[in-house]
Amino acid sequence: MRFLVTGGAGFIGSAVCRRLVANPQHRVINLDCLTYAGNLASLQQIENYPNYRFVKADICDSQTVAEILRDEDIDVIMHLAAESHVDRSIDGPEAFIETNIIGTFRLLTAARAYRDSLPAERAARFRFHHVSTDEVFGDLPFDSGIFTEDTPYAPSSPYSASKAASDHLVRAWGHTYGLPVVLSNCSNNYGPFHFPEKLIPLVILNALDEQPLPVYGKGENVRDWLYVEDHAAALEAVATRGRPGQSYNIGGRAERRNIDVVETICRILDGKRPRAGGSSYLDLITMVSDRPGHDRRYAIDPHKTETELGWSADESFESGMAKTIDWYLANDWWWKPIRAQKYAGRRLGERAG
Template sequence: MILVTGGAGFIGANFVIDWFNTVDETVVNVDKLTYAGNLGTLESLRGDGSHIFVREDICDGQAMDFLLAQYQPRAILHFAAESHVDRSIRGPDEFMQTNVIGTFTLLEAARRYWQGLPEAEREAFRFLHISTDEVFGSLSMQAPPFTEKHPYAPNSPYSASKASSDHLVRAWHHTYGLPTLTTHCSNNYGPYQFPEKLIPLTITRALAGKPLPVYGDGLNVRDWLYVGDHCKAIRAVLARGRPGETYNIGGCNEVTNISVVHALCRLLDERWPSASGSYCNQIAAVADRPGHDRRYAIDASKLERELGWRPEETFETGLRKTVDWYLGHPRWVSEVSSGEYRKLAGADDLIGA
């Protein structure tokens, strides 16, 4: 079996669902269930004995020791993180606690567990740390995309906390020999994303008839990666990645924020026309975020060259799938928008427990 942290969040939950669609192997899913954790996303796995959900905090070393000893996973996939830049600016404390202290605590638990394994199991064990391209800072419009060799230059409390966690993972490999893997992904989008991020925020606010906020001039560039492609890449890295290595995962889709919003409005005009005219009329410029990075871009050629992965979705196909998913799941959207989903976090019948 494998152990996944943060498996009720956006990327982690997509990975768990995708895992069961492609792999016949048990998942121990560990999530603290902060505001970003949603058990409703995992509803399709309710009653599946191969999905063991545990509500726990990765900062609790004793709990991590217990889970590893109890379930004996062959790999740990570490998704758990605070990830929203605006929240990190308003309150960086939780980001330092979860992303830095939490990763340190998990690494130490993994090291103790790994060192006690029989030799063959120790050789096969992997610790896969999911990180972000934001640790590399901001690119000029003319600069080549980030490679795995790009120097770190984080510009927000969020990206600084993730850079710190990356350095811890690297150190635990080089000092203790823990067989780690690190991935740096570009901006993810797709089903089940919490509506504080640009794409689901735009969709949900457009349908509610609210203004569609765009920071500054809207010309900040991101490389957009469909979450399903990201999940496939992580499976490839887990299966064939070389311990101690890092791998960039990008969508090969550099698009400005304002272009993303316009594309969403056009799709919504087509799929769910408004009596008030085009959704583009709701676009509203707002004051720019402090320290807003201008451009991110990923060079994922190492991943293609060594592991044979390439994204399958273009930005157009991935965005269409995303809009259709949100239009087709009004209950999920309503529960998240209203906060109703938080009631599940206190439920006694946790999925697979």
């Protein structure tokens, strides 16, 4: 199959590209405008593969998108391009509206025109896969509830609101124009090549630099954690075997409190890279004021994806975290240049507007 992956230089997108390109029968076109979180270094291992091509462009550039769809004879669009950091959306929501909503609209418009130009047989197998988040569902109590594909939307942050809007646009294009769309909503990802301002890589790298390990509030907020390579496998299944008009929840069945995540990282690092003097990385944990509108808990039910598409996560939280830490310990060539840029001169997400 011939895939157009938008946002393929990002954390999840690069994992998708690496997975798809490993199959020599696939061709993968990676379209990314290389914002702060896009990094071609994450794709070094596949950049010279004959079935891979990178195009630097914005999803809002309708002409370039249309040319790629036509020239590359695309079968599947996997739409991952998005502004995705909740704290950044609090400090500057405009970019999230532009990329996540307007960008998705322009991509849908191009996809519809392209699909309508195809012969009937080709048009029937074309798919538009929109990759979204569990944050569109809002907040859950600490002691009950789980997100299913039928959970009503209740986004809390500018980020999740922009993703909810894009989800609705995709469904509308499927319902109104007959565009063969599939959607997926995932839980929190972690793993190699994760941008260093997100919780897990931030804690790992701050610990290695002997810096404070910031934890919001009391650290009791709960997230379901999904190893990124498992997510990439699920996304391929949704894109190639998902039923048009359906959405699929993807989760790792690994709910953890934020403080438990941080403490797990500290204990693994204590064994793999002990601190000088013998003290524990746990001593670096620093509780900081919570961010505005911080959802208490996310929990996702991946039963439909598991039973209908035959996917399940290979990594447990413990095995995935050990692999992640090993990767960061062995690959400072990737993360040191990013840390050196001082991408976060101040703490993000402190402003309420």
